[in-house]
Amino acid sequence: MSEPLDVPVALQRGRPVGWWGVLLLVATEAALFGAMIASYFYLRFQAVHWPPPGVPEPKVLVPTLLTIVLVCSSVPAGAAAAAGRRRLPGRASTGLVTTAALAAVYAAGTFVLMVQEWQDSPATKDAYDSLFFTIQGAHAAHVAAGILVNLYLLATIARGRISQYRMNGIWAMSLYWHFVNALAVLVLLTTVSPSL
Amino acid sequence: MTDRRASLLLWFGVIAPPLAWTLELVAGYWFEEAVCGRGSGRWGIDHELTQAATLVVCGSLAVAGTLAALAALRAVRAGAGDARGRVEFLAVTSLSAAAVFVLLTVMTGAGVLALDPCKG
Amino acid sequence: MATVVARDELRKLQATWHERPGLKAFLTTVDHKSIGRRYLVTASLFFVAAGVEALALRTQLAVPDAGAIGPKAYNQLFSMHGVTMIFLFVTPFLSGFGNFIVPLQIGARDMAFPRMNALSYWTYLASGVFIYSSFLVGEAPNDGWFNYTPLAEKAFTPGLNIDYYNLGLLFLAISSTVGSINFIVTILKLRAPGMSLNRIPLFCWGILAQAFSLVFALPALSAANIFLELQRRFGFHFFDHSHGGDPLLWQHLFWIFGHPDVYIIFLPAIGIVSSVVPVFARRSLVAHDWLVLATVATAFLGFGVWVHHMFATGLPNVTFAFFAATSVIIAIPSGVQVFGWIATILKGHPVIRSPMLYVLGFLVVFVVGGVTGVMFAAIPFDQQVTDSYFVVAHFHYVLFGGAVFPIFAGIHYWYPKLVGRMLDERLATWSFWLFFVGFNLTFFPMHVTGLLGMPRRIYTYHPGLGWDTLNLLSTIGAFTLAVGILGTMGNVLRSARRGEPAPDDPWGANTLEWATSSPPPHFNFASIPVVRSQDPNWDVEDRREDRRRLARAELTLSEGHETIGTSWLDGDIEEIHESPPESPWPLVLTLALAWFFTAFLTGHWVLAAIGIGLTTAAVGGWNLREPGEE
Numbered sequence: 001m002s003e004p005l006d007v008p009v010a011l012q013r014g015r016p017v018g019w020w021g022v023l024l025l026v027a028t029e030a031a032l033f034g035a036m037i038a039s040y041f042y043l044r045f046q047a048v049h050w051p052p053p054g055v056p057e058p059k060v061l062v063p064t065l066l067t068i069v070l071v072c073s074s075v076p077a078g079a080a081a082a083a084g085r086r087r088l089p090g091r092a093s094t095g096l097v098t099t100a101a102l103a104a105v106y107a108a109g110t111f112v113l114m115v116q117e118w119q120d121s122p123a124t125k126d127a128y129d130s131l132f133f134t135i136q137g138a139h140a141a142h143v144a145a146g147i148l149v150n151l152y153l154l155a156t157i158a159r160g161r162i163s164q165y166r167m168n169g170i171w172a173m174s175l176y177w178h179f180v181n182a183l184a185v186l187v188l189l190t191t192v193s194p195s196l
Numbered sequence: 197m198t199d200r201r202a203s204l205l206l207w208f209g210v211i212a213p214p215l216a217w218t219l220e221l222v223a224g225y226w227f228e229e230a231v232c233g234r235g236s237g238r239w240g241i242d243h244e245l246t247q248a249a250t251l252v253v254c255g256s257l258a259v260a261g262t263l264a265a266l267a268a269l270r271a272v273r274a275g276a277g278d279a280r281g282r283v284e285f286l287a288v289t290s291l292s293a294a295a296v297f298v299l300l301t302v303m304t305g306a307g308v309l310a311l312d313p314c315k316g
Numbered sequence: 317m318a319t320v321v322a323r324d325e326l327r328k329l330q331a332t333w334h335e336r337p338g339l340k341a342f343l344t345t346v347d348h349k350s351i352g353r354r355y356l357v358t359a360s361l362f363f364v365a366a367g368v369e370a371l372a373l374r375t376q377l378a379v380p381d382a383g384a385i386g387p388k389a390y391n392q393l394f395s396m397h398g399v400t401m402i403f404l405f406v407t408p409f410l411s412g413f414g415n416f417i418v419p420l421q422i423g424a425r426d427m428a429f430p431r432m433n434a435l436s437y438w439t440y441l442a443s444g445v446f447i448y449s450s451f452l453v454g455e456a457p458n459d460g461w462f463n464y465t466p467l468a469e470k471a472f473t474p475g476l477n478i479d480y481y482n483l484g485l486l487f488l489a490i491s492s493t494v495g496s497i498n499f500i501v502t503i504l505k506l507r508a509p510g511m512s513l514n515r516i517p518l519f520c521w522g523i524l525a526q527a528f529s530l531v532f533a534l535p536a537l538s539a540a541n542i543f544l545e546l547q548r549r550f551g552f553h554f555f556d557h558s559h560g561g562d563p564l565l566w567q568h569l570f571w572i573f574g575h576p577d578v579y580i581i582f583l584p585a586i587g588i589v590s591s592v593v594p595v596f597a598r599r600s601l602v603a604h605d606w607l608v609l610a611t612v613a614t615a616f617l618g619f620g621v622w623v624h625h626m627f628a629t630g631l632p633n634v635t636f637a638f639f640a641a642t643s644v645i646i647a648i649p650s651g652v653q654v655f656g657w658i659a660t661i662l663k664g665h666p667v668i669r670s671p672m673l674y675v676l677g678f679l680v681v682f683v684v685g686g687v688t689g690v691m692f693a694a695i696p697f698d699q700q701v702t703d704s705y706f707v708v709a710h711f712h713y714v715l716f717g718g719a720v721f722p723i724f725a726g727i728h729y730w731y732p733k734l735v736g737r738m739l740d741e742r743l744a745t746w747s748f749w750l751f752f753v754g755f756n757l758t759f760f761p762m763h764v765t766g767l768l769g770m771p772r773r774i775y776t777y778h779p780g781l782g783w784d785t786l787n788l789l790s791t792i793g794a795f796t797l798a799v800g801i802l803g804t805m806g807n808v809l810r811s812a813r814r815g816e817p818a819p820d821d822p823w824g825a826n827t828l829e830w831a832t833s834s835p836p837p838h839f840n841f842a843s844i845p846v847v848r849s850q851d852p853n854w855d856v857e858d859r860r861e862d863r864r865r866l867a868r869a870e871l872t873l874s875e876g877h878e879t880i881g882t883s884w885l886d887g888d889i890e891e892i893h894e895s896p897p898e899s900p901w902p903l904v905l906t907l908a909l910a911w912f913f914t915a916f917l918t919g920h921w922v923l924a925a926i927g928i929g930l931t932t933a934a935v936g937g938w939n940l941r942e943p944g945e946e
Contacts, residue, residue, distance in 0.1 A: 014883060014890040017428045017501050024497040024531055032535035035572070039539065039554070039565055041226070045233025047560055123552055127560035130552040134543070152936060164894075165942040214616055221620050225638050232632055243634075278512075282886055285514030289609040296613065300645050307637040314632045 015171070016164075022172040026179040029142070033183055036138065037190050040131045050194055051128045055121045057195045058132070059113065066109040067188045070143070071181045073102035081174035084167045089157050092170055099177055100150040106184075107143045110136065132191055139187045142180050149173060206268040206283065210290040212261025213297035220254035220301050224308060232314035243313040251305030258301045262294035322867045326842055328874040333425075333838035335898060344898040346430035347838060351437045352416025353734065358441055359409035360805075365448070366400035367801065369393045371794060374758075378791035380779040390775035391458040392451075392477070398461030399481070402581065403488055404444045406719045410584040411436075411495055413726055414523045416734060418499065420829035420836060421517045423508025423845040423852075425879035426895050428501040431938070434902035436495035442910045443491060447484035450477065457481035460773060462574060463544075465555035465566040470548045476917065482545040483913050489538045490909065496527035496534075503527075504884040508828065509871075510847040511887040514605065517827045517850075521608050522587020525615035529576045529583070533619070537573035540566055549919075564629060571622035579618040581715060583611055585722035586653060589675050592725050593657050595825040596672040597664030600851055603656045610649035610656075617646045627695050628702040636695055643693035650686055654679065669823075670744035674725035677752045681721060685713025688763070703773075706766025712759045724751070724804065731808065732822050736835045737815030739807050747803030754800050757793025761786040826851035831859055844871040844880050847887070877943070896943030905934040 044050045051057060080095025114136060123133035153173060156166050227246040230236040269287040335341040345351070372393055376385040385393065415433065419426055427433045450456040455475040459468045468478045503516065503524045516524075544566070546552040553559035555566050594601045601607060623631065623639040657679065666672065688710040692698045701707060731739050765786045770777065777783055821830035831853050832841055843866040849855055865871055873879065873892060881893040912927025 014505070014881065017505050017881065017893065020501045020505060021429060021497055024500055028493055028497070028531045028535055031532045032539055035536045035539035035569060039543070039569065042229065042565055042568065043560060043562060045229050045236040046562055047235040050235060052560055124550065127553045130546065130554055134546065134552070148932065152939070156939075163942055169939075217620070221638055225635065228632070228634050228638070278886070280510070280512040280514065280886060282512040282514050285605055288605050292606060292609055293613055296645060296648060300641055303641040303645075304638055307641060308634050311634045311637055313634050316630050316632050
């Protein structure tokens with residue numbers, strides 16, 4: 001009956017609840033993008049011409065290069081989490097900054113591309129363009145939010161100390177980056193699919 | 197049977213049958229949409245081939261999951277498992293669920309193959 | 317000696333968890349019990365609003381060619397009745413129970429994310445007020461709760477009606493998503509030591525299944541809302557044929573959410589039934605494991621039946637075939653549950669008190685609704701009666717029967733724990749019978765009016781179609797039902813002051829919420845209970861051991877704002893979980909979001925952009941200080 005029930009104060013065996021929370025956030029976001037990408041193909045199956053006549057085929061090369069840059073950011077994000085768990089503020093900061101920098105290259109590049117594409121054929125033209133810009137825009141917004149959170153986390157550990165709370169934050173954030181990066185590949189494959 | 201193997205079997209039994217049904221619904225339904233779409237209908241996707249393949253793959257996965265659940269339950273009844281009954285709980289429920297999912301996968305697949313595509 | 321230790325521990329816990337009453341605590345509290353009570357009160361107000369709307373509709377339909385309400389108001393009233401009942405009453409009310417009861421049932425001191433919990437309440441309140449403010453400008457949502465395109469497009473509904481709908485539901489989606497994630501992590505990670513997966517109470521399983529359904533289903537609705545709003549506001553194209561869109565895309569997205577939503581409403585409600593039945597049948601649930609399986613399987617299968625709402629849209633037969641088999645099979649888990657409850661009652665020694673009355677009423681009503689549900693899975697039958705009053709009868713039997721009856725059972729069952737006083741049993745019995753008779757009198761005749769051809773969503777009808785008497789009966793029933801509900805409300809209000817004080821466990825119940833005082837202290841349990849069966853409160857020796865543990869200052873965690881974190885499968889102790897104290901940020905963040913949505917609604921884009929900035933700043937402010945750092 002009476003197994004010993006003293007709990008050591010510093011005990012932590014599982015992943016923090018914040019990590020679980022972000023896992024579920026990621027799941028619900030995945031469902032959101034799933035719904036948008038499914039809508040894209042649903043309308044595409046109905047369309048005789050996709051993209052419709054007069055709309056240029058989607059560019060492939062530059063978006064692919066940008067996506068490769070973004071996907072690489074999973075490495076520093078993972079390194080930041082590992083450093084956070086070992087309470088090494090210097091390494092964690094490097095990881096956070098590198099992740100944010102790679103993501104910023106992607107975000108800026110995507111923004112410039114989207115502005116050009118909008119000038120060629122705006123989202124208000126037809127359903128193809130509406131989905132093209134909505135899906136890309138939604139993903140870019142996720143990258144931008146991630147950059148902001150990374151910079152915020154960086155500021156919180158600037159005093160050279162990583163508390164349990166901030167460590168959980170960095171750990172959970174690495175999960176978010178892995179998700180956003182995997183999603184980038186799916187979004188890329190969807191949006192460039194007419195040119196493949 | 198080692199603990200690790202028993203645990204893998206158990207989880208395969210829990211996950212595979214519902215996954216099989218999900219895959220059949222998603223893949224089968226998308227193939228159907230693609231076959232009948234005004235645009236994609238010209239891509240020449242074969243209705244019977246895709247649906248039969250979906251049924252075979254998903255049906256096998258569901259059956260495999262059921263066998264795994266059965267083996268896991270036998271292992272539990274033979275004395276593996278845990279004091280709290282958590283493993284037995286998962287084994288019993290996954291086997292019951294597996295039966296339903298096998299039935300569903302086969303019913304859906306058979307119904308789809310029996311009908312002419314794209315006719316309302 | 318032992319009692320001195322216990323008293324000392326209790327004093328420390330009291331000091332740590334106490335919130336000084338006052339305006340500040342009101343606005344900043346994160347106590348799951350306060351938030352749960354608020355959910356219940358707020359949702360009750362929306363219930364009253366939806367009820368008043370329903371009575372207005374029934375008054376208009378009482379006699380043919382009535383002129384009480386014109387078509388414009390009628391459209392808004394029936395749409396808002398649906399939106400309110402589904403989004404603003406049933407789901408949040410069940411979240412209210414979930415908030416109050418779940419941490420108690422699993423032996424925790426709060427939810428996993430207490431501030432997020434406050435956020436989900438405030439955003440719920442704000443989005444409800446946002447949607448209802450549409451009445452002030454006379455442009456409430458008016459295209460039904462499922463808001464089909466093309467009717468909902470700008471060309472056909474040019475007012476703000478549908479913008480209120482889209483933005484209001486997106487706002488509410490924040491609340492539901494945050495709340496669901498919180499429930500899942502709480503139930504998976506904060507259970508009492510020893511509460512392995514097979515020992516989780518069935519109400520918690522219901523909430524867990526609901527929360528998972530919301531996490532995966534709600535994004536489809538949000539995507540649809542975003543698409544439609546982009547189309548209405550900025551001229552995007554998703555649902556209009558003229559530019560490559562498809563109106564059926566709305567129906568797909570809506571029902572990928574909408575059918576799981578039926579179970580989102582239903583699963584926690586039957587969790588209440590599974591809580592009440594064993595207590596009043598005086599024995600453990602028969603086929604417990606299968607009832608858990610049925611709950612989870614229903615939630616899962618619920619994702620594979622959405623096209624059965626579209627059987628009359630002219631899609632190919634093969635498409636229907638994917639969804640027809642599942643629509644039939646999904647009746648199996650419900651059947652398993654019904655038989656499980658009946659077997660438990662038959663094998664036990666049932667005691668009929670008011671919670672049990674509502675459960676018995678539920679069983680009768682729900683079986684009727686289930687039977688008509690199976691009829692719809694037969695596609696030719698569905699195509700005959702679709703959009704008729706037969707459908708209205710069916711879904712009120714499953715939703716009112718399947719959710720509101722159990723909710724009333726829950727009110728009568730948990731009232732002593734929530735308020736610390738007992739309800740008046742005689743008044744409760746009278747109210748029940750009015751409720752039960754009124755419900756059946758309202759909705760049973762609708763089966764017949766539907767079969768006689770009366771369509772849904774018409775504001776009046778001509779005499780001589782054979783619908784007159786049946787409609788009058790329905791209206792009389794609606795007012796009878798309303799009297800029954802008023803009886804319960806009167807009972808709830810009166811007993812809060814005059815009811816007999818409730819003991820810790822007035823029903824002799826099996827779950828942990830009854831192992832602490834009524835109402836519970838801020839810290840819920842002085843020493844975290846340790847669990848060794850599915851019916852922990854019936855393990856008298858274990859509960860004595862909890863008290864002895866308090867006297868030894870074990871598992872009291874009195875040094876901080878703490879509870880125990882355990883492993884998700886077996887409930888083994890993993891960590892001491894630091895629980896953040898009260899915070900103003902959930903409210904601030906909600907206000908920032910409300911700013912954004914209001915600015916967007918009224919088309920002030922600069923203000924909307926400022927709203928996004930404010931929201932970002934509020935998220936930053938939220939995390940500036942760490943919990944425990946002052």
